[in-house]
Amino acid sequence: MTVPRSVAASTPSPAVDLAVQRERKLVEAARAGDGKAFAALVRPHLPVLYRLAARACGDASLAEDAVQEALDLAYQRLDRYEPGTSMRGFLASMAVRRAKTLARGERRRKVREDASATPQQADTPAELVGAADLKRRVVEALSELPEKRREAAMLRLDGGLSHAEIAAALGSTERSVRVMVHLALKDLREKLSDMFGGERPSQPEVASTATRSAT
């Protein structure tokens, strides 16, 4: 993602306190009906929510609607959010679940339409077909995982969440999440083994890429 993940200190700093206070004010204002305050709360997380929703749907065209519905739900549950914890984690699992619900409806609709539609000749350029094929393979590999493991993997790799944030989002323990993520990654690596090129960096490093980032 384009939003860099900030490195929070292990002990609360004045800057963190200020951020929490600001977030608390935004939450209170949003709950009082201030739309701009709610938008300010969720805005930094929209790209990640969209990415998660698109992955969970397997269909980018539904992602925007899924994000919108997740935000509706998040607003209704805003009183459950504790400022200073992970807003991204709070929103992320809702986006994934709304996306899955939308995708189910869409699949049923497509089945009906495909049954009555005439076949069309694919004329997409090869590169686009290749990119779409990669995406499809990732979605398929994810879909073969058990549900909770799949969700944990998406929150980790698309959501950029820490194990603790995933645990909070899934209502699980951090230890369980570590196991779930480990098993999910192992399965995914096996299913997608041919997608790993030799040029990829393999040295261990702290997550600092764009996607493993947050504000």
Next chain:
Amino acid sequence: MTNHPTPQSPEERELQEVFDETAELPSEAQLERMIARAEQIPGGGQRDRRRRAWLIPLAAAAAVALAIGGSAWWAQDRDDGAPVASTATSVPTATPTATPTVAPTAVASVDRKQDSSATDDTYDDIPVLPADPLAVLDGDFDNGGGWMGELDLLHGPAGDGDDDFWAEMELLMEEGG
């Protein structure tokens, strides 16, 4: 808001790159649209909460009525009101008698077959209540003819019918759980 950097193993880094390459990201226009829609949510959310205030007791009452009705239907013979399924479950625990009897389930079955006036086809769609209502919405429960099937008829299938109704229903169930 508060985030903590998480170290990744080399294996996870490789997968991360695959996920990054295949990720869908929103365009600027989409982002602006999502922000604009987010700004509109608080007003709508308050309306939703007011609407749910009366929907919650209504949904709870409907669920109880359906559960009771379904159980009564299952337990009663459709013509004379004599219990069928309940007999079948209670007889095996009774004191054995000298006269052998036909297995209770068989009796029930024979009764149904011999009773030509009964609308036998209705036995095929006796409501089945799922152990976990959320399983219905998660697609793990075949709702053919069950009580969720009734709701399907009224509101269209979950995810493909009256979206507002099903969204409310899912919310209620999640919050009830």
